[in-house]
Amino acid sequence: MKQGPQALFLASPSGGQRFALFHPAAGVATARGAVLYIHPFAEEMNKSRRMAALQARALAQAGFDVLQLDLLGCGDSSGDFGDASWTAWVQDVLLGVQWLRQQTSAPLWLWGLRAGCLLAVDAARQLAEPVHFLFWQPSTNGKLVLQQFLRLKAASELLGGQAKGVVQALRDQLAQGESVEVAGYRLAAGLAHGLEQATLTPIAPAAGAQLVWLEVSTRADVAFSPVSLQSQAAWQQSGYALHSQIVTGPAFWQTTEIEEAPALLEATTVAMTPAFISA
Amino acid sequence: MNVTDEVLRILDEVLSLNGRAARFDRNTPLLGAIPELDSMAVVTLITSLEEQLGLLVDDDEIDGATFATVGSLVDFVSAKLV
Numbered sequence: 220m221k222q223g224p225q226a227l228f229l230a231s232p233s234g235g236q237r238f239a240l241f242h243p244a245a246g247v248a249t250a251r252g253a254v255l256y257i258h259p260f261a262e263e264m265n266k267s268r269r270m271a272a273l274q275a276r277a278l279a280q281a282g283f284d285v286l287q288l289d290l291l292g293c294g295d296s297s298g299d300f301g302d303a304s305w306t307a308w309v310q311d312v313l314l315g316v317q318w319l320r321q322q323t324s325a326p327l328w329l330w331g332l333r334a335g336c337l338l339a340v341d342a343a344r345q346l347a348e349p350v351h352f353l354f355w356q357p358s359t360n361g362k363l364v365l366q367q368f369l370r371l372k373a374a375s376e377l378l379g380g381q382a383k384g385v386v387q388a389l390r391d392q393l394a395q396g397e398s399v400e401v402a403g404y405r406l407a408a409g410l411a412h413g414l415e416q417a418t419l420t421p422i423a424p425a426a427g428a429q430l431v432w433l434e435v436s437t438r439a440d441v442a443f444s445p446v447s448l449q450s451q452a453a454w455q456q457s458g459y460a461l462h463s464q465i466v467t468g469p470a471f472w473q474t475t476e477i478e479e480a481p482a483l484l485e486a487t488t489v490a491m492t493p494a495f496i497s498a
Numbered sequence: 499m500n501v502t503d504e505v506l507r508i509l510d511e512v513l514s515l516n517g518r519a520a521r522f523d524r525n526t527p528l529l530g531a532i533p534e535l536d537s538m539a540v541v542t543l544i545t546s547l548e549e550q551l552g553l554l555v556d557d558d559e560i561d562g563a564t565f566a567t568v569g570s571l572v573d574f575v576s577a578k579l580v
Contacts, residue, residue: 367545373557374537377544378529380561402538436550437511438504444552469511473542475534476514 224275224287229318231291237311238295239318240272240287242279250325251282252491254353255315257290257342259333260364260414261300261404263472264293267332270471274484281488284323288315290338301398301405305341305413312342326351328491333472334358337417349425352459353491354432355483356472359450361417371402419450421457430459431490435468435480462490499551501576505568508546513539524569529562540565553578 225243228236244250256271258264275285290311292300316327328351329339336357343350358364366386370377373385389399398407432451434443443451443465455461468480502524510519513534528535535543543565544555555578564574 367541370541370544370557371538374541377540377557377560378537378562378565380558383556383558386557437507438550444549446552469514470546473546474512474514475539478514 224272224279229288229314231311231314233307233310235291235297237291237297237314238289239315240275241322242275242285242287243322244282244284245280247282250284250323252284252328252351253319253323253325254278254283254285254328254330255312255319256285256287257312257329257331257335257339258288258293259331259335259358259472261368262402263333266474266477267472268294269477270479270483271332273479274487277484277488278491281492283328283491284319284325286315286319288312299405301407304407304409305338305417306409308338308410308413309342309345312338313345316342316346328353330355332356334361334364334414334417337361337364337414337419340419340422341417344422349428350422351429352431353487354419354430355487356434356470357419357432357447357450359419359446361414365411365415368401368406369399372399374402421454421459424458428459430454430461431487432461432463433483433486433490434465435470435483436465437467437469441465441467464490499579501579502568502572504551505547505572505575508543508550509568509571512543512546522568524567524572526568528567528571529565535565547575551575551579 224240227239227241229239231237259267271287275287278285289296290308292298292303327348329343330353331339332355336354369386369389372389376385392399393408393411396408398405451461451463464486466482466486468483469478471478471480506519506522548555565571
């Protein structure tokens with residue numbers, strides 16, 4: 220029997236509700252894993268909603284319990300984007316984990332896309348239990364995410380060659396603790412600062428911890444960027460069993476149209492499934 | 499790496515051109531001629547060039563002229579890669 224996803228609202232201890240979609244594991248008595256999806260930053264979240272839903276469904280079919288969570292001020296959760304801070308988002312991730320833990324005691328996976336990976340790592344630092352990671356096209360440095368986001372504000376000025384002043388003015392405002400308005404999003408200083416400090420630094424792994432690192436590319440001669448390779452090596456050296464792969468597909472989190480990367484869906488399910496057969 | 503091929507591939511991907519970029523040459527006009535290339539798409543394009551080709555673009559290095567044609571964009575990227 221196919222069971223569809225269940226929409227639910229999680230009550231946050233700091234107030235308000237977080238919207239979540241739960242995809243229960245299908246066809247197994249006990250779930251193979253408990254997966255929490257952590258979406259990327261701002262507009263990238265909307266662009267990638269479809270891919271996240273497709274993957275969540277595929278993983279549920281493969282026997283995983285999957286929870287997709289909308290962070291404070293994002294999607295259908297309460298609050299405005301401008302109310303969000305990095306700390307509040309980390310708390311939201313922990314709230315999602317807590318909810319999953321009421322459903323299952325299966326091994327925990329934090330699945331991030333882009334900046335969601337940075338959030339996954341920061342949240343995992345506060346968890347007492349072993350965590351496996353699934354990274355989709357991870358951002359390795361929050362500073363770059365912020366820089367690229369602020370550049371959106373400069374978009375029109377960029378073409379007139381005036382962008383430098385615009386981005387600097389935004390940075391000054393944030394430094395003074397003020398929020399800034401970028402591409403329809405109000406960005407609070409607390410979110411900007413937390414994001415800027417986030418890096419994809421490995422946390423001490425539990426025995427047998429897995430890291431699945433997947434990227435997509437439309438290039439024929441695919442190779443990880445030096446930045447990706449450096450980060451992967453750091454995770455491996457700290458003790459994670461690394462599975463890394465580049466598959467063919469569009470950068471669906473930023474393309475003009477909503478696009479799909481079927482090869483990524485397949486590679487993800489395959490990479491996560493044998494992890495449990497061998498474990 | 500053939501810079502022109504890389505730039506055309508990234509253009510096609512970012513703007514969802516479905517292969518139309520394969521027919522572009524150096525003289526193909528971009529800004530103002532391709533409706534998909536609005537100011538937001540320009541930012542995405544810069545970000546993709548940075549991430550995929552490993553270059554770092556300073557915001558005061560670029561203006562409308564950089565994105566005037568395929569040729570001007572390729573020349574800009576080539577200069578950054580040196």
